Amino acid sequence: xxxxxxxxxxxxxxxxxxxxxxxxxxxxxxxxxxxxxxxxxxxxxxxxxxxxxxxxxxxxxxxxxxxxxxxxxxxxxxxxxxxxxxxxxxxxxxxxxxxxxxxxxxxxxxxxxxxxxxxxxxxxxxxxxxxxxxxxxxxxxxxxxxxxxxxxxxxxxxxxxxxxxxxxxxxxxxxxxxxxxxxxxxxxxxxxxxxxxxxxxxxxxxxxxxxxxxxxxxxxxxxxxxxxxxxxxxxxxxxxxxxxxxxxxxxxxxxxxxxxxxxxxxxxxxxxxxxxxxxxxxxxxxxxxxxxxxxxxxxxxxxxxxxxxxxxxxxxxxxxxxxxxxxxxxxxxxxxxxxxxxxxxxxxxxxxxxxxxxxxxxxxxxxxxxxxxxxxxxxxxxxxxxxxxxxxxxxxxxxxxxxxxxxxxxxxxxxxxxxxxxxxxxxxxxxxxxxxxxxxxxxxxxxxxxxxxxxxxxxxxxxxxxxxxxxxxxxxxxxxxxxxxxxxxxxxxxxxxxxxxxxxxxxxxxxxxxxxxxxxxxxxxxxxxxxxxxxxxxxxxxxxxxxxxxxxxxxxxxxxxxxxxxxxxxxxxxxxxxxxxxxxxxxxxxxxxxxxxxxxxxxxxxxxxxxxxxxxxxxxxxxxxxxxxxxxxxxxxxxxxxxxxxxxxxxxxxxxxxxxxxxxxxxxxxxxxxxxxxxxxxxxxxxxxxxxxxxxxxxxxxxxxxxxxxxxxxxxxxxxxxxxxxxxxxxxxxxxxxxxxxxxxxxxxxxxxxxxxxxxxxxxxxxxxxxxxxxxxxxxx
Amino acid sequence: xxxxxxxxxxxxxxxxxxxxxxxxxxxxxxxxxxxxxxxxxxxxxxxxxxxxxxxxxxxxxxxxxxxxxxxxxxxxxxxxxxxxxxxxxxxxxxxxxxxxxxxxxxxxxxxxxxxxxxxxxxxxxxxxxxxxxxxxxxxxxxxxxxxxxxxxxxxxxxxxxxxxxxxxxxxxxxxxxxxxx
Numbered sequence: 003x004x005x006x007x008x009x010x011x012x013x014x015x016x017x018x019x020x021x022x023x024x025x026x027x028x029x030x031x032x033x034x035x036x037x038x039x040x041x042x043x044x045x046x047x048x049x050x051x052x053x054x055x056x057x058x059x060x061x062x063x064x065x066x067x068x069x070x071x072x073x074x075x076x077x078x079x080x081x082x083x084x085x086x087x088x089x090x091x092x093x094x095x096x097x098x099x100x101x102x103x104x105x106x107x108x109x110x111x112x113x114x115x116x117x118x119x120x121x122x123x124x125x126x127x128x129x130x131x132x133x134x135x136x137x138x139x140x141x142x143x144x145x146x147x148x149x150x151x152x153x154x155x156x157x158x159x160x161x162x163x164x165x166x167x168x169x170x171x172x173x174x175x176x177x178x179x180x181x182x183x184x185x186x187x188x189x190x191x192x193x194x195x196x197x198x199x200x201x202x203x204x205x206x207x208x209x210x211x212x213x214x215x216x217x218x219x220x221x222x223x224x225x226x227x228x229x230x231x232x233x234x235x236x237x238x239x240x241x242x243x244x245x246x247x248x249x250x251x252x253x254x255x256x257x258x259x260x261x262x263x264x265x266x267x268x269x270x271x272x273x274x275x276x277x278x279x280x281x282x283x284x285x286x287x288x289x290x291x292x293x294x295x296x297x298x299x300x301x302x303x304x305x306x307x308x309x310x311x312x313x314x315x316x317x318x319x320x321x322x323x324x325x326x327x328x329x330x331x332x333x334x335x336x337x338x339x340x341x342x343x344x345x346x347x348x349x350x351x352x353x354x355x356x357x358x359x360x361x362x363x364x365x366x367x368x369x370x371x372x373x374x375x376x377x378x379x380x381x382x383x384x385x386x387x388x389x390x391x392x393x394x395x396x397x398x399x400x401x402x403x404x405x406x407x408x409x410x411x412x413x414x415x416x417x418x419x420x421x422x423x424x425x426x427x428x429x430x431x432x433x434x435x436x437x438x439x440x441x442x443x444x445x446x447x448x449x450x451x452x453x454x455x456x457x458x459x460x461x462x463x464x465x466x467x468x469x470x471x472x473x474x475x476x477x478x479x480x481x482x483x484x485x486x487x488x489x490x491x492x493x494x495x496x497x498x499x500x501x502x503x504x505x506x507x508x509x510x511x512x513x514x515x516x517x518x519x520x521x522x523x524x525x526x527x528x529x530x531x532x533x534x535x536x537x538x539x540x541x542x543x544x545x546x547x548x549x550x551x552x553x554x555x556x557x558x559x560x561x562x563x564x565x566x567x568x569x570x571x572x573x574x575x576x577x578x579x580x581x582x583x584x585x586x587x588x589x590x591x592x593x594x595x596x597x598x599x600x601x602x603x604x605x606x607x608x609x610x611x612x613x614x615x616x617x618x619x620x621x622x623x624x625x626x627x628x629x630x631x632x633x634x635x636x637x638x639x640x641x642x643x644x645x646x647x648x649x650x651x652x653x654x655x656x657x658x659x660x661x662x663x664x665x666x667x668x669x670x671x672x673x674x675x676x677x678x679x680x681x682x683x684x685x686x687x688x689x690x691x692x693x694x695x696x697x698x699x700x701x702x703x704x705x706x707x708x709x710x711x712x713x714x715x716x717x718x719x720x721x722x723x724x725x726x727x728x729x730x731x732x733x734x735x736x737x738x739x740x741x742x743x744x745x746x747x748x749x750x751x752x753x754x755x756x757x758x759x760x761x762x763x764x765x766x767x768x769x770x771x772x773x774x775x776x777x778x779x780x781x782x783x
Numbered sequence: 784x785x786x787x788x789x790x791x792x793x794x795x796x797x798x799x800x801x802x803x804x805x806x807x808x809x810x811x812x813x814x815x816x817x818x819x820x821x822x823x824x825x826x827x828x829x830x831x832x833x834x835x836x837x838x839x840x841x842x843x844x845x846x847x848x849x850x851x852x853x854x855x856x857x858x859x860x861x862x863x864x865x866x867x868x869x870x871x872x873x874x875x876x877x878x879x880x881x882x883x884x885x886x887x888x889x890x891x892x893x894x895x896x897x898x899x900x901x902x903x904x905x906x907x908x909x910x911x912x913x914x915x916x917x918x919x920x921x922x923x924x925x926x927x928x929x930x931x932x933x934x935x936x937x938x939x940x941x942x943x944x945x946x947x948x949x950x951x952x953x954x955x956x957x958x959x960x961x962x963x964x
Contacts, residue, residue, distance in 0.1 A: 230944050
């Protein structure tokens with residue numbers, strides 16, 4: 003393609019460095035910066051830089067939303083339904099309103115009208131108060147009298163599918179689309195509690211199975227997992243005549259601002275959302291939420307700031323969860339291992355919400371000409387699910403990655419060799435090679451051939467995740483006359499250290515140290531940054547930051563050029579100096595250059611351009627890059643066949659995130675993803691009482707989480723994979739790091755004991771059941 | 784009642800804390816020795832130490848995540864013992880010295896565990912971090928040369944959803960080494 007006036011031709015580094023680093027020529031828009039060299043040639047990007055807000059976090063100085071106190075601030079609490087399905091007949095809040103500490107009280111449901119007064123899960127909001135203290139608010143809630151007409155309910159996935167099951171919704175009241183924050187196809191039929199199927203067909207599966215030499219078939223289950231953010235969902239809402247300011251523990255300041263403006267009929271310029279410390283979200287803090295709307299409404303009513311913090315029980319019951327699934331998977335293969343057909347049926351439940359699909363791993367990871375899927379959402383009387391770290395693909399990988407191993411065994415092909423044959427991704431091919439070497443794959447024995455009470459095994463599994471990008475994403479870079487530099491965006495640091503990465507990007511452009519860049523983020527007064535979900539933060543904001551910084555540098559070089567009597571294009575910024583490229587003995591310090599500025603500052607705002615070879619898909623403010631993010635994880639386990647305890651001894655995680663921007667921070671994220679996978683595999687499960695609909699483990703001790711002693715040795719290995727697609731060529735890591743862990747452990751458990759466990763979590767009881775040592779346990783949702 | 788509760792952690796200062804047989808529900812005046820400073824504050828008897836620190840005293844570095852002793856985010860030192868500050872009442876503290884995350888550094892000089900946490904990236908969202916730091920620093924007070932298992936034991940009651948345990952262990956071992964050097 004010939005260059006026109008709006009583009010120019012550039013040559014980018016391209017390829018996986020450990021395989022071969024080559025080049026790719028692309029047309030790029032003229033306002034994009036010059037290609038960023040590979041990390042080996044850079045001063046700051048790609049280096050293990052400690053996070054810039056680390057000191058504040060280890061000294062307790064960071065202000066989290068739960069720490070925000072405003073003058074005259076009140077405390078909000080929510081009255082929640084004690085029944086899983088009921089119509090609210092009346093709410094009498096007169097006694098509560100007389101409580102001396104109460105400043106505002108409001109019903110959340112409208113009694114009497116079955117359409118709007120129905121509560122559908124234990125923990126659904128019914129009324130709310132704002133009072134002078136949390137204790138006063140809770141005292142007031144106890145004075146609210148609510149009359150309920152109890153309705154039949156169902157909290158079990160299997161029972162909810164039966165035609166005679168109590169209906170959670172009727173066709174008029176059922177949510178239709180994106181109700182849970184995670185996409186669900188619109189316009190699907192509802193039969194009882196079962197919505198769907200969402201179908202996907204490719205080729206002719208029937209013929210594919212007929213031509214198969216082997217067919218494996220199995221049912222797989224995944225449990226409901228809760229997010230368990232350490233900082234509860236929290237908001238401080240400050241409604242004033244001249245505008246609304248909200249402090250919120252959120253993954254998306256700009257998105258929440260938009261929701262607030264729409265919900266309360268305010269112009270965007272009078273809504274401000276701020277977050278400094280953000281104590282974990284994992285998908286559950288992506289939107290305003292019912293608690294957010296309630297806090298703002300209370301503040302408006304009370305004419306005072308209101309802080310609303312969920313307690314741990316509310317966190318577990320009504321702040322989202324990863325939907326549980328039942329999957330039936332059938333795969334046919336030829337003798338040489340090539341796949342002939344895949345057929346997948348799923349029934350998942352996000353409680354009263356939609357979004358229990360199982361993603362696209364089965365559709366997309368392996369070459370297979372014939373494919374069919376039918377995915378269903380099943381409503382139950384339980385708290386709404388929402389996106390949770392790699393939604394869909396995490397339960398999806400649980401099934402497909404075990405089934406692929408079964409095919410390999412039936413064909414007597416090594417699981418890695420089979421994947422080499424059917425997985426076309428060069429990224430995962432290299433990851434398999436690296437990981438196999440690190441874990442010592444050649445010492446893997448046949449399934450169940452270890453002896454003794456404690457049996458060891460090795461397993462592998464792979465992941466697939468889209469390389470997501472937020473198009474509506476911008477960043478400002480400022481250079482002041484005294485040489486100070488700052489980067490500004492509404493993007494929030496949820497623990498990934500994105501602020502530090504932004505400082506690296508800007509420091510690299512100006513030839514400065516990271517600590518010379520002030521990072522101002524987490525405030526919608528700055529240009530709107532991306533959400534911190536969908537593993538898109540780094541991919542979206544770092545190119546914008548580099549583009550803005552390069553534009554500011556050009557302005558600065560113009561000033562320096564006059565002083566140095568050189569062409570601006572012949573100047574470079576390096577090690578705190580502005581130098582003449584072909585005569586580095588001539589130059590001036592960065593500060594001397596900025597001192598020459600005519601005004602007190604120079605600044606540029608840049609947005610995320612399109613990927614240079616365009617996106618594969620655009621969806622509103624978001625887009626998906628051409629390439630996928632692949633990961634391969636290996637697990638080494640020891641299974642105690644007498645107690646049923648599975649111990650994960652080691653995980654080797656080989657991951658791709660394009661250009662690694664900061665390996666220290668990425669290692670932390672990958673370790674966290676692996677650990678969340680270990681916890682999902684072995685411990686976590688929301689348990690609902692079938693007779694009352696209540697969660698029986700709504701806390702952090704009976705809801706089991708992996709702790710320090712359950713943490714395996716985790717080897718993190720990052721590919722350095724250049725595509726020449728953006729100003730930084732960086733993509734995400736948070737979700738890809740978590741998808742493959744559980745099936746890798748399951749495949750290792752199979753290798754250890756020779757029995758396949760198809761339900762999560764793999765508790766001691768499940769292992770002993772699989773070994774035939776205790777009777778079959780009834781499944782739970 | 785107060786004496787019994789205080790006995791849980793071994794020292795009894797109930798007399799000093801309050802001599803009346805029945806107190807509350809209205810606030811009572813107590814003195815808390817926090818980070819070397821005696822602070823007088825009004826607390827309702829039902830107020831936990833964590834609430835008193837975070838509310839009345841404005842020491843919000845101590846975090847409440849589960850409010851029932853299951854996650855250790857609220858860990859502070861009572862003299863030289865780590866406790867979950869959500870699991871004791873403010874009126875139980877008596878004359879013992881409370882050390883919170885704000886009191887660990889000496890002026891601008893971070894505790895070696897704090898320095899090592901930053902260098903080893905032993906934190907992500909940072910919400911469990913103050914509690915983690917307090918437990919790891921306490922470990923080094925009692926054991927100058929810990930093993931990885933010692934660190935794992937010291938933080939076994941802590942929950943970190945971001946999964947920082949490997950870096951927490953590495954940081955604490957490095958801090959122990961740095962202190963000896």
